[in-house]
Amino acid sequence: MVTDNQRRPDPTDNLAARPTSSPLAALRYLRQAGATVRNVAEVVRFGGLDTGEQASPYEVAAEQVNYRLRHYFPCDAPPDGRPVLLIPPLMLTAEVWDVSPATSAVGRLHRDGIDPWVVDFGDPSREPGGLERTLTDHVLAVSDAVDRVYAATGRDVVLAGYSQGGMFAYQTAALRRGKHIDSLVTFGSPADSTAPLPIPVSPEMLARVATGLVDSGVLRRIALPSWAVRLGFNLLSPVKTIQGRVQFLLTLHDREALLPRERQRRFLESEGFTAYAGPAIAELLEQFVAHNRMLEGGFVIDDRLVTLADIEVPVLSVVGTTDNIGHPDAVRAIRRAAPRAEVYELALPVGHFGMVVGSRASRDTWPAVAAWVHWRDGQGQLPENIGPAELLEPTSLRPGAAAAAVGQAVELGIDATRIALSTARRAVRAATGVVTDAPALLPRLSRMSHLDASTRISLGLMLDEQAERSPREVLFLFGDRGYRQLEVKYRVDSVVKGLISAGVRHGDRVGVLMSTRPSAFTMVAALSRTGATAVLLRPDGELRREAALGQVSWVVSDPEHVDAVDELSGVRWAVLGGGPDWRKLRPDVIDLERIDPDTVELPGWYRPNPQRAGDLAFVLFVGEGATTRAMRITNRRWAMSALGTASAAALRPGDTVYSVAPYYHSSALLMSVGGAIAGDARFAVASASDADTFWAEVRRYGATHVSYTWTSLRAIILAPPNPNEHHHPIRMFLGSGMPSNLWRRLIERFPHTRVLEFYASAEGAAILANLTGNPIGSLGRPLPNAPEVRVAAFDQDVPGLELGPDGLVRECASGEVGLLLARVDPTDPLAGNPLAGNPLRGVFEPDDAWQSTGDLFRRDEHGQFWLVEQVSALVHTPYGVAVPAAARRAMEAIPAVDLAVAYAVPEGEDAVQALVVAVTLRQGAELTASELDRACDGLPPAHRPTYVQVVPSIPVTTWCRPLWTSLRKAGVPKPGKSRTVWRLDVDRQHYHRL
Secondary structure: OOOOOOOOOOHHHHHOOOOOHHHOOOHHHHHHHHHHHHHHHHHHHHOOOOOOOOOEEEEEEOOOOEEEEEEEEEHOOOOOOOEEEEEEOOOOHHHHHOOOOOOOOOHHHOOOEEEEEEEEEEHHHHHHOHHHHOOOOOOOHHHHHHHHHHHOOOOEEEEEOOHHHHHHHHHHHHHHOOEEEEEEEOOOOOHHHHHHOOOOOHHHHHHHHHHHHHHHHHOOOOEEEEHHHHHOOOOHHHHHHHHHHHHHHOOOOOOHHHHHHHHHHHHHHOOOOOOOOOOHHHHHHHHHHHHOOHHOEEEOHHHHHEEEHHHHOOOOOEEEOOOOOOOHHHHOOOHHHOOOOOOOEEEEEOOOOOOOOOOOHHHHHHHHHHHHHHOOOOOOOOOOEEEEHHHHHOOOOOOOOHHHHHHHHHHOOOOOOHHHHOOOHHHHHHHHHHHHHHHHHHHHHHHHHHHOOOEEHHHHHHHHHHHHHHOOOOEEEEOEEEHHHHHHHHHHEEEEEEEEHHOOOOOEEEEEOOOOHHHHHHHHEEEEEEEEOOOOOOOOOOOHHHHHHOOOEEEEOOHHHHHHHHOOOOOOEEEEOOOOOOOOOOOOOHHHHOHHHOOOOOOOOOOOOOEEEOOEEEEEEEEOHHHHEEEEEEEHHHHHHHHHHHHHHHOOOOOEEEEEOOOOOOOHHHHHHHHHHHHHOOEEEOOOOOOOHHHHHHHHOOOOOOEEEEEOHHHHHOOOHHHHHHHOOEEEEEOOOOOOHHHHHHHHHOOOOOOEEEEEOOOOOEEEEOOOOOOOOOOEEEOOOOEEEEEEEOOOOOOOOOOOOOOOOHHHHHHEEEEEEEEEOOOOOHHHHHOOOEEEOOOOOOOOOOEEEEEEEOOOOOEEEEEEEEEOOOOEEOOOEHHHHHHHHHHHOOOOOEEEEEEEEEOOOOEEEEEEEEEEEEEOOOOHHHHHHHHHHHOOHHHOOEOOOOOOOEEOOOOOOOOOOOHOOOOOOOOEOOOEEEEEEOOOEEEEEE
């Protein structure tokens, strides 16, 4: 075959310099004109020149609904050759792997003793149902092809994909958890949608446009024809496209010069492109452009949650350093997306098409891929141009390429600075965040301000609203499953029919006794939709006491807790969960799974989501043993917390809120579930509390927000580094009660992640939020449209509000400790609701009304509110009123301290109260008297603990709040083998060890 560098000499070429009137020159021009006419006629008639080249032989080894499996060189397959399964992108035909004999990928791999197989998706416009395919269909097709190649060869497969085909390879490997896959080879395959784009649009703008297109539903009804796909591909490199066509026209007279590149030209200009199914486009925009799930995780394949962090097989990533379609930044992001995988890199100075087709591919790409396969089989050395990605410096553009890229950018109207400084996109994202979030925030804030006792609102109602807005979106994530809005709504409505059939009515109090599982959320939502009150019984709580406090007439449990039926009398019992399969239950237990919802006729009294803001929605429980108490949550309190969380955290569609607390804890129900529903986001609940499970689920769910309570993040913060922790998707931790020392360690470990600390009073009248995470320990300010709060002068000795001569209360100055009050509307029926306690009237002015939070606060000079202590926790000592929380926070400032609790014990014959602090220490740390002196130096003498003891452990409640009741029962601390005790001297200045 003749190449560009081996052109045969034309005997007329030397006539070019002669006068144009020469007969030989005229003869030369006539010959060129004749050759041009013949070549043009052939191109017009047949679409191109006949090169005489034959495609590589193959057989169709399998033909399925969504693909065909090609086996190349089936009659000459190497007996022990490693199978390589090649995956094309959707917009190109499978012939991209065999464009011409000189550049054939399958031909070169076969010559190197490798067994090539190809996934052929065909042209969707010519395949039955092809234009209705989704990305999921293609990933499942590749997974099926892996099984078939493995069955045929008995060997693990090297999965290789070009562009979007490489994305399919990543997803397939993650879906299969590496089963029957030896390694991955990808060519220009992006793993981060926020990298610079080949079009004059920022990634942020493209994400917003993609969201709008997906929400419109237009893409699910249309498809891109092949000509439009080809046009779009060529417009991404307009200069090269025009140059190629001009060069072709200028060379039409020279057939031998055209033939070597003719197959490639025909492939790019006509034969190589296919139609693109609309649903596949919609899924691509939704999962990977709008929400960047290739990098962050949480994409759904066949209702299974998948993350590239599950990839553990080696990866060879081929990067084109001049590629403006698969930008090097986007391709190299696989190192962040798959932290457990060994990622190797082959960087070549080529563009997107040149890395798999063309002279550089024949000379560099395929020999390197063959060497990779042999190296994986232990049959050779790794080529020098392939190395571990983390050890390689990003390859700069070849000389002249940078100028070319800038020149092309100028032609397209792209700012060249953006190409050179791609990291600036983060600044743009931060700067535009407020504008982007504003349209979503305003309706939430407005809805908060219009909540009164008669407003119709509930969890069930907001679920229905979200399902109507985005029925195909995923709502709930658990284990490896994603549950979409439509199927959640159908399941909830079915359970509603089961409950009504069993006898549950509007207004009933129904205990829910379940472990964390999808059925638990379904039951809570179904009770809300029915109009009943969900009483969330804790599996590890005292069932009889909680059932009595919650005044339940029904209990619905999962199968694991059905044996607890003997603990309660006079209560009807039902079971939900575990599927409809037959199981043996007691005759007095109703199996809701065996009730066919289609046979249930709804009664006349039933109206879906009938509850109002003033109605009791949930009953939760706090405390342990005899101190267990019920926390009654109205629909207004739930909605205020949900809308407030969604607003403060700026939750958006595609975000995922992951709760480390179980569903029956207030932070999970009000913040994680409520905030996600109010913010059109997704929510997930942890299946276990260990660090490995946490990081695996964060990556699998694509968790952008993690909710916490008290010390629930302690195990994660103190655990050794986890591979999935690197480049995690978490943008924010949100919750309440985090100790200040744990807060500091959290931001030290995750410096680029925000902490959003909330405060909500016992009955929800006051809602504060530290939106910036600074300063540490502050509870911030009231949320917009939340009730107004003030710090009222308070006499801690009495205790009670300080009244002036006119009988009104003085508002505290900055830095002064007082009682936090929240304003309520005296005309609102909820202001006198027994659940919230009677309001205080005529406090700061006549006829005003305020709700006491029961907590002491101070407001600093910047308007930030700081929690001091609960009024009920104040300790009256011989030295004055002590604030246990102040002593605890002083101990938490000591680097050696892990957990700390403060409490009072009676001491001496007079049984006067002594303040005690118990601490646990970080591993390997020690505590000294001088550290105690320094820590307590800033406290008033009355606030300094009389005793400080180091204990082996401090128990925590089910919601991770440290407990001190067992320590208080032990009385005055005494030193022992596992306990060190310090006592404050009489002068209350220094500590000495007992």
